[in-house]
Amino acid sequence: MAKHDPHLDLLFHALSDPTRRMMLNQLAKGPAPVSELAGPSGFKLPTILRHLSVLEEAGLVATQKDGRVRSCAFQPKALQPMTDWLDEQRKVWESRLDRLDDYVTKLMKEREQ
Amino acid sequence: MAKHDPHLDLLFHALSDPTRRMMLNQLAKGPAPVSELAGPSGFKLPTILRHLSVLEEAGLVATQKDGRVRSCAFQPKALQPMTDWLDEQRKVWESRLDRLDDYVTKLMKEREQ
């Protein structure tokens, strides 16, 4: 029953951009330095870095610097709040269907009398 | 392997706003007219209507007008592309773990010799 989870804002926002999803998809295959993320995208480095920082703030990617190379790694656990939210909505929705089902059943029984 | 699914953009973006998630959560309990969505939120009607149109464009809500009242209904199927995306990322991630596991196993076998 979370009233307003700002983390969910960050998470969904981070995933709402195709470039960022592409980056994530690439990182899911294994960690990579920043320039390898930029390569396939066709975007300039500063642009990629901005996207990267959005992913980091959402907790989806962790980075660490080794010499002059920053290595980026996907953090799958960060997706958990999203699946939790999905489950909760499903629960609400299904309990509503159940109540509706009860209601219909009750109506039918009343008609039988 | 979808290259760029614009629908996912809409979906994630729609869910990135707490007010919209609140509206969805309310609608999951059952359909409601626009003003009942506005009520608990504290926002003005035009604001709510904008949010509503975002939810509609993402397919998450369907509305229909009956007299002067517009009734809004949650469309749970619209969440499917999101869970699909999640599953795909998980698959990529896990296959990566498997490969890593194979690699480690191979290394250990080589050490045994």
Next chain:
DNA sequence: ATCATGCTTAGCCATGCTGCTAACTATATA
């Protein structure tokens, strides 16, 4: 010490988002 490489920062531009008010349309209701 110099140069190349990889990343970083600052700052610009166009666009989009989220809230609002004010004015309007359309449907009940008296």
Next chain:
DNA sequence: TATATAGTTAGCAGCATGGCTAAGCATGAT
């Protein structure tokens, strides 16, 4: 027909986003 109700539209203000270029570190190679 007059009035209240439910929604709609237009347009504004302020801030965020997503792209860029240009210039600035910091580290590795020669």
